[in-house]
Amino acid sequence: MLTVAIAGNDPGSSSQLQAALAQTGLVGSVKQWTLPMDKLPDVGETMPDIVLLDLARDPEPCFTLGAHLRRLKADIRLIACSALVPPNHQLLLDAMRSGVQDFIPKPAKPEALEELLNRLSAEIQPGDRRSAEKLIVLMGSKGGVGTTTVAVNLGVQLASHTQKRTVLLDFARPLGNVHLMLDLHPRFGVRDAVESLDRLDTHFFGGLLSQHKTKLEILGGVLLPEEWQAIPILPIERIVNVAQASFDMVLADLGTQFSSEWSSVLNRARMILMVAEANVPSLWTLERRLVALTGMGVESERIRIVINRWHKGDDEVLKTIEKKLKQPIFATLPNDFSKANTAVNLGTPLMENHNNVLSNRYRALAAQLAGTEYVQPTQKRSGLSNFFATKR
Ligand SMILES: Nc1ncnc2c1ncn2[C@@H]1O[C@H](COP(=O)(O)OP(=O)(O)OP(=O)(O)O)[C@@H](O)[C@H]1O
Ligand SMILES: [Mg+2]
Structure with missing residues (x-):
């Protein structure tokens, strides 16, 4: 730099x-x-x-x-x-x-x-890379698969367990709801950042964020469905750059946003976590999205598949999909409706309601992404051989 x-x-x-x-x-x-x-x-x-x-x-x-x-x-x-x-x-x-x-x-x-x-x-500095290595994009193969839940809980674990300075940018369209899952009431958000682009340096950006008690910072999402119509992509790239200049880890919840306009943001990400469920509609859209991402110039090495709401019985179908996509499943997050639902409705991340299998998985995933150590508690492993593959 x-x-x-x-x-x-x-x-x-x-x-x-x-x-x-x-x-x-x-x-x-x-x-x-x-x-x-x-x-x-x-x-x-x-x-x-x-x-x-x-x-x-x-x-x-x-x-x-x-x-x-x-x-x-x-x-x-x-x-x-x-x-x-x-x-x-x-x-x-x-x-x-x-x-x-x-x-x-x-x-x-x-x-x-x-x-x-x-x-x-x-x-x-020949060979020096820009700070783009910090951005991790989260996308849903389709709506409702748990992209925001994954983004929030991963963010919380990165900030608390790995102690990385972490920000979560809520770019979900049409509305951002990250703040609801953390029981935060942001005074500012994406729209304010876009409107103040001429003053947007790391200091100003810091003032737009809301901090959760775990130290995870969020840039609140859009609160009126029509607001995205007035937001071009160029300012979004700038926001990402400023976020990368201020934090160790930058997460962005893109929800199901998908258009070639976003390729500049996707192409500067260190990793794209594509969240899906192990059912036919979700895996069908997953496959098509992966093809479309490649068409936008995103190398498949940077894409990781995360299966949310995983059951033991899903392993067979996942093995088939791994073969078909020629890509391993990066992580599986077990189904736990009661814990996930309580967390969503109370606005408390999973870590705060018990030390359970699901939050341990999030912790392990955070440690892996941050490159820190995580000692996995003794638990039954998924049958998938490449569970939490270390490819980065
Ligand atoms: N591991 C899990 N086990 C059970 N339920 C879960 C799990 N993860 C998320 N959910 C539930 O899935 C629902 C959808 O979650 P979430 O809002 O994160 O999805 P999303 O993909 O961001 O949706 P949208 O497309 O609306 O943005 C929530 O009710 C949440 O509690
Ligand atoms: Mg969402």
């Missing part, structure tokens, strides 16, 4: 740049330098890879800092952000003298920054 500093004297413009940087998903830490500085950075200071010089009416303090930084670190990349693009002759000359390599127009668009940072990242 790239390290960046923003140097300027306009707090509004700096926070816009900060938000655009966070939304690219390519930047690790961002330092702020307010100009004029009492004391210029010295050799002892850790230097960022890239400095964005946020040019004001008088660009001189930016250029003085730029020239100073180049003396300290010859390969530092200086980018001028200017309302005047292309720059006039004098501005260009002054910029070049101080070592500026690129100009981007103000206000900076995340797409323009992304293109520039991608190029610089290839030069500075």
Whole structure:
């Protein structure tokens, strides 16, 4: 991940740049330098890879800092952000003298920054991957198979058992109901994030979240069925990038949303957990969805099948489906209507109503996804040989 500093004297413009940087998903830490500085950075200071010089009416303090930084670190990349693009002759000359390599127009668009940072990242850190490795998407093969239940309980176990900083983004359509399962009353949600995109940095994003007592954070879903009509996908990608910059694990409940528009989000996921039940309608749609996902460019290695409401008697049919899909079942979550239903109706995740087989399975799955250790209590194993296969 790239390290960046923003140097300027306009707090509004700096926070816009900060938000655009966070939304690219390519930047690790961002330092702020307010100009004029009492004391210029010295050799002892850790230097960022890239400095964005946020040019004001008088660009001189930016250029003085730029020239100073180049003396300290010859390969530092200086980018001028200017309302005047292309720059006039004098501005260009002054910029070049101080070592500026690129100009981007103000206000900076995340797409323009992304293109520039991608190029610089290839030069500075060849082979470095963006933080996209953190996103786990949950999709239902069809409605009502338990996608949200899985998302919520997995999120709770990731946050509490594996102690990873975890956020669950409720992208279910038409309505999001993650908050109901956690008995939370979000003040803000997806729609607010989309509407405030120009300010959406990690700090602002944090303010939109609601925290459960297990420390799982959620970005509340859409609360009016027609709201998705006004939500384009580009802001959703940006929200995912900012979430990845702030958390160790990012879960997204997509419910049964399915359209090629979402391919950009699906293609940046580390893993897609496809939730299904072991019955004909669910397995039929599962098969078709897997084919459609491949058609969108999602590699089958990143897709995992989770069978919810599993019974012992399902193993035969699951073996057949494994052969047909040429893909192992990644996890099975046993059927426990009474526990699942009580949890849903009370808004309490499964872990809070007893130490039972179902919550142990969630815990094991969370440990596997987080790469932490889990000692499985002695219990009868499923007949499926690849139960909780470790392929990642
Ligand atoms: N392991 C389980 N055993 C028994 N019932 C379960 C289990 N998991 C989920 N359920 C039940 O399945 C029902 C549907 O769950 P949920 O709302 O999570 O599904 P969904 O796929 O998100 O639905 P939608 O398509 O409406 O978003 C709930 O009543 C829930 O209690
Ligand atoms: Mg749901």
